[in-house]
Structure formats: structure tokens, C-alpha cells
Amino acid sequence: MSGQNQPVSVVEAKGLGLTFTTNDGPVQALSNVNLQIGKGDFVSFIGPSGCGKTTFLRVIADLEQPTEGTIAVNGMSPEEARKSRAYGYVFQAAGLYPWRTIARNIALPLEIMGYSRAEQRERIARTLDLVNLTGFENKYPWQLSGGMQQRASIARALAFDADLLLMDEPFGALDEIVRDHLNGQLLELWARTNKTICFVTHSIPEAVYLSTRIVVMSPRPGRVTDVIESTLPRERPLDIRETPEFLSIAARVRDGLRAGHSYED
Amino acid sequence: MTDRLRDKIVPVTALLLAIVAVWYVGAYVMNAPFQRDLDRRGGATPTRWEFVVKTMTQAKPTLPAPHQVAVNFYENTFLRKVTSNRSLVYHSWVTLASTLLGFAFGTALGILIAVGIVHVLSLDRSLMPWIIASQTIPILALAPMIIVVLAAVGVTGLIPKALISTYLSFFPVAVGMVKGLRSPEAMQLDLMRTYNASQWQVFRKLRLPASVPFLFASMKVAIAASLVGAIVGELPTGAVAGIGSKLLSGSYYSQTIDIFAALVAGAIVAMLLVTAVGLAGRLVERAMGARPA
Numbered sequence: 001m002s003g004q005n006q007p008v009s010v011v012e013a014k015g016l017g018l019t020f021t022t023n024d025g026p027v028q029a030l031s032n033v034n035l036q037i038g039k040g041d042f043v044s045f046i047g048p049s050g051c052g053k054t055t056f057l058r059v060i061a062d063l064e065q066p067t068e069g070t071i072a073v074n075g076m077s078p079e080e081a082r083k084s085r086a087y088g089y090v091f092q093a094a095g096l097y098p099w100r101t102i103a104r105n106i107a108l109p110l111e112i113m114g115y116s117r118a119e120q121r122e123r124i125a126r127t128l129d130l131v132n133l134t135g136f137e138n139k140y141p142w143q144l145s146g147g148m149q150q151r152a153s154i155a156r157a158l159a160f161d162a163d164l165l166l167m168d169e170p171f172g173a174l175d176e177i178v179r180d181h182l183n184g185q186l187l188e189l190w191a192r193t194n195k196t197i198c199f200v201t202h203s204i205p206e207a208v209y210l211s212t213r214i215v216v217m218s219p220r221p222g223r224v225t226d227v228i229e230s231t232l233p234r235e236r237p238l239d240i241r242e243t244p245e246f247l248s249i250a251a252r253v254r255d256g257l258r259a260g261h262s263y264e265d
Numbered sequence: 266m267t268d269r270l271r272d273k274i275v276p277v278t279a280l281l282l283a284i285v286a287v288w289y290v291g292a293y294v295m296n297a298p299f300q301r302d303l304d305r306r307g308g309a310t311p312t313r314w315e316f317v318v319k320t321m322t323q324a325k326p327t328l329p330a331p332h333q334v335a336v337n338f339y340e341n342t343f344l345r346k347v348t349s350n351r352s353l354v355y356h357s358w359v360t361l362a363s364t365l366l367g368f369a370f371g372t373a374l375g376i377l378i379a380v381g382i383v384h385v386l387s388l389d390r391s392l393m394p395w396i397i398a399s400q401t402i403p404i405l406a407l408a409p410m411i412i413v414v415l416a417a418v419g420v421t422g423l424i425p426k427a428l429i430s431t432y433l434s435f436f437p438v439a440v441g442m443v444k445g446l447r448s449p450e451a452m453q454l455d456l457m458r459t460y461n462a463s464q465w466q467v468f469r470k471l472r473l474p475a476s477v478p479f480l481f482a483s484m485k486v487a488i489a490a491s492l493v494g495a496i497v498g499e500l501p502t503g504a505v506a507g508i509g510s511k512l513l514s515g516s517y518y519s520q521t522i523d524i525f526a527a528l529v530a531g532a533i534v535a536m537l538l539v540t541a542v543g544l545a546g547r548l549v550e551r552a553m554g555a556r557p558a
Contacts, residue, residue, distance in 0.1 A: 061459055062458075063455050063458060063459070082458070082459060082461055083461050085460070085461060087459070088459075089455075089456065089459040091452050091455070091456065093452060095450075095452050095453055095456060097471075097474070098553075098554065098555070099474045099477075099553040099554050099555075100554070101554065108460075108470065109460045111470070112457075112460045112461075112462045112466050112470065113460065140554040140556075142556045
């Protein structure tokens, strides 16, 4: 798919640490995270709750400020990257505005970024097609199922053509059948758009199925314990999950997670 | 339709009948001593039933019977020209005008204060205690001062009365709107931040639409408070028109039936106003895509 193979870093973290000051004293959410994410990568972050995977995503998005180390997004500081609208963010909940139709929800970032009416219409149609929601433009969020709402929120994040997509457990609240379906669609979308995707999850099969790289993290303090390069092909039918190759990667992820835990106990 | 009959009409009617029954008993008990006095001095010896009827037909009863109020209300509402100063429609209209003006001011002021509190930290820290203190002052004490001070600077007529309504109605709107403007979750605000949205855009596209249900809920309280404010504003000023003046002149001349009829008129106006706000709220929410209840 992608023509250029020169390593372009979309995200580059060096010695990154983040300590929250809470009423119960300081809590170290991230410690010495070194990570490089290249253009077109699909990177999953997996780990138990409290391992800092969401925090790391929020640091990339300039929603949290690191207290140690450096991080660059597209070669800029996260703040500059945010201001140049370098990424789209998908939260665990769809968070669509109940008072806007699906089309107008997708138009929200476009309105804020000052796209013309005609451009908005064109982009709404295009992104709705990307997430297979064409025909639902004029429905309100409550008229859609949870999976469809989450797809609409992905469309909203895609609408302004950011090259980086940050997804924080986007399918965590959905049942497994819908989740499988959306995973397949997400891979398809990734292949069509060649975006860089950072994906937080706590499902091992989901991480292995989707990613080109899997970052295994462990808690207290949140740190990276393993980075696994996937040897699976980019083209991935659903039944790839029964192949020995898939299972061996999954086993390695599980081992990494267990190692992180035993370290704590 | 039968559901509506069972759920609404039957219980409401039953309660109304109970109130009317208690009211009649009350009217008999309250008016009986005066009637007994009257009969003794006049040497009348009515039968038990005649006596009961007499307690219900006095010209200036201590507590008028429901039918006396109903007849008075009917005559002064439907049988008078609406321009006559005996018409309750005329008096209601006078009160309604200042209620609506005061309500409009109060809503605008309440929203303005809420916007300030939500966006300016120093206002957030300083304003609320003053606003709450303002509502602990009895409006009955404050109303004459407002009227007198404004009259001294040449402002008379509708505006001073409306300002008393404003004083009462801005409070629920301000409190409700602060809550409404702060109702978007952290995630919604984070999302706006990822778009690098300006504070104005966050307000216009997120906070304001999210606050609409809160606005209408507090406007229901505010419009009832506005009506109270307008009536109270008519009391100390010797106003010649309005429900308040009707109450005042009724008490001067012991026209208890007039007082009760004016109270009924006020209650009906209040009911209509609250219903109208509720209806407007429903229409707006429907237009904003709310799930039909």
C-alpha cells in the first residue's frame, strides 16, 4: 500500500514520565517510556488498568502534560501538534451531541476549523461512507445502536483528515460480535486511508488482530515492558485468528502482561 | 384517552372536590359567629338550614364560600368590558405585562451572570454569595424602596414593577444556567480541546446547547417568581391597576370576595405562564432532536 518506506516518526517519546499530584500524594502514571511510532503504523497499547496506556495517549494529544522526558508529535511539541490539528481522537464513549444529527455531529470539528459549507457536505458524505453509515445523516444519536454511534464518532475524528488517529478503547463498551465487525471495518479503513493509528485496548485478540506493533505495558509505575512487531500480513481476514502465527503472538503478549504483573506481586 | 382520564382527570377532580368541601365547612365555621350576632340583634330565628345558607351569602364574609368567589370571578371576567377597571381581565393584563417584562429582564440577567460565573474565575469565587444574599432580603421590604428610588430619578410606570420581578426571577435562572453550562462532561471538553476550539466555540457549540433543558426548568420557576414580584410591586405603590392593587383595595374595603376572585385570577395567570414555558421548552427540545417521551 504505502509507497514511502523511509522511517518518519509520527510519535517519538524519550524517557517520558508523568507524575500526578493527588491528595494522597504523588502517583506515578508513566515512567521512562521510550517509544517511536512510524508513519502508517497501527500500534496497540495493552495492559491492565492503571498501566498508563490511556495517559500516554492523552500525553500525545496534549490533554496531559508530561513531568519528565520529551515527546514529539510529527516533529512538534504535542501542543503545536494539537493546534495544527494533527490528530483525531476517539474516546471510549461515542460522545455524540444528542442535539445534533449524525451529519451535524461529524460537521462539528469542520465548523470549528472553519471549513466551507460545501466542503463540509463533501467530507460528511465521504467519512460516512468510510464507516458505512451512509443513509443515517439525518438520524439523531439515540436512533442508532451503540456500535453505529461509535462508528459515527470515528467518522467525526476522520472528517478533518488528520494523519494520526488516537483511539482510547473505542470498542470497549460494545459486545464481542459488534466488536469483531468493527475491528474488521477499522482494518479496512486503515488500509484505505493509510493513517497512523494508536489504539488503546485491554483485549489481547483485538490487539493482535489489529496491530503492526503491540506495546505491552504494566502498572505502578506505568511503563513499557515489551514491544512486539507483528509478523502478520497487512491483509487480515477474521479467521487469521486461528492461525498458529496469530496464537504465538497472542501468547507472547500474554507472557508480557503476566511478567508485568509478577513484577508487582 | 382512558389512560389520561384515569391518570390525570380523576385524581385532580377528586382533590378539587375535597378542597371545595373543606372550604365550605371552613366558610360555615368562620362566618357563623358574625351571622349569629347579626341574627340576635335583628331578632331573627332562622331554621338550621336557613342559618347555613345565610353564612354562605354574606356580602363581606370572613371567608367567602367557593360559589361566591366563582360568581364574582365569572362576572368580573366575562361580563365586564375588558377595558373596565372592574374587569379581572384588565387587571390581569396589567400584572401580566410587568411580569413578562420583568421575566425577560430576569432571564437575560440570569444568563449573563451564569456566563460570567462559568467563564471568569474571579466572578465564580465572588458572585454567588452576593446572589444568595440578595434572595434572603424580603422582597416586601425592598419593593417600596425600589419604587421610591426609581420614582425619584424619574422612572415610573411599568419599569419599576418589572424590576421587582427581575429581582426575583434572575436567581433561579442564574443558578440553573451555571449548572447547565457546566453540565458537559470532561470528555466533551477534552474533545473540544483536541479540535483546538476557542472558548467562544466551546460556549456556542457545547455549553449553550447542553444548558437548554436546565434553562427551561429554571425559567418555569422564574416566571412564577416574576408574577409574585409583579403583584408585590403593585402593593406598596398604591397602584391603580393590576392584581396586586385589586388585592389591596379589597382589603381596604373588606371586599373579601373580591380578594379571593383576584387570587383566583392570579393563580390562573400563573398556571398559564408556567404551562406556556413548559410548552415552549418541549417545542425547543423537540426541535433539538430529543427522544419523544
